[in-house]
Amino acid sequence: MRYKQLNLQERHYIELERKKGTFQKDIASALGRSCSTLCRELSRNTGQRGYRHIQANNKAFTRHKDKPKAIKLTNDIKTVISEYIEQDWSPEQVAGRLKRMM
Numbered sequence: 001m002r003y004k005q006l007n008l009q010e011r012h013y014i015e016l017e018r019k020k021g022t023f024q025k026d027i028a029s030a031l032g033r034s035c036s037t038l039c040r041e042l043s044r045n046t047g048q049r050g051y052r053h054i055q056a057n058n059k060a061f062t063r064h065k066d067k068p069k070a071i072k073l074t075n076d077i078k079t080v081i082s083e084y085i086e087q088d089w090s091p092e093q094v095a096g097r098l099k100r101m102m
Contacts, residue, residue, distance in 0.1 A: 005060065013031065015051055017030075077098070
């Protein structure tokens with residue numbers, strides 16, 4: 001099963017159910033999520049005024065945006081690819097050569 005992040009509607013549901021006093025395991029079950037997912041969501045995104053869905057969504061988006069991403073196509077590699085393409089190499093030949101180089 002592929003991991004899927006909580007969306008704004010699910011976070012809104014969490015906020016409403018928390019205000020009603022619903023247990024975490026019941027909220028998680030209703031959303032089809034594990035209890036640990038809900039526990040992490042609440043611990044990461046609960047502020048001084050409690051859990052608020054818009055604030056939680058913004059925090060999650062910021063964390064996702066700011067996390068380091070692997071850069072696979074550097075300027076050096078682009079230069080090498082351009083040189084091989086100018087020499088009439090096929091994409092398969094270029095890919096094969098890059099695999100050997102790395």
